[in-house]
Amino acid sequence: MTLFPELIVDFTLEEFLSTSEEIINASILSNKLKRIVSIMEVRIKILQNNRMLMAIETLDNARIKAKTNQNINKNLKALTAEFLDNAPDKQHPTGFTIGASENITVSNVVTGKMFTNTGTVMLSILLYGSNESKLIIVNPAAGVIIPKRWTTLSINNLSETTEGSFDIFLSIN
Secondary structure, X not given: OOOOHHHOOOOOHHHHHHHHHHHHHHHHHHHHHHHHHHHHHHHHHHHHHHHHHHHHHHHHHHHHHHOOOHHHHHHHHHHHHHHHOOOXXXXXXXXXXXXXXXXXXXXXXXXXXXXXXXXXXXXXEEEOOOOHHHOEEEOOOOEEEOOOOOOOEEEEEOOOOOOEEEEEOEOOO
């Protein structure tokens, strides 16, 4: 461009040269952000690990208290039957991946079971065709119990850049 400045029509040579500096600055910022994302991904893994340790500690405490508290014992048995029994005929959730900013519809969902966000991005779930005021946001490594009558879900990946994943129970017809 510096060899043919007289051929520049819609912009100035200074404007063109300033884009080189902007490219360098954007690249530097991009590299810094990549490092921050890497640090945050490690932080997420640490938090997920700590969350699991807290859950295990709570479960251990529940086992101790269940010996003397009938209500805790009843809830512990239900929890154990749902998540901890390894019976061969036990139904297992189906895993899905969902692209960045993608919205998918999942039918034949079993209500009263867990929807688990197994990825690193936030997901939203909504009864298909219902009002967005009933929207449920599910954070990474978290889950929610599917409400009654929510057998067809609209699931949205809230990240514009990263694919997500989740587990959900489907009825086998």
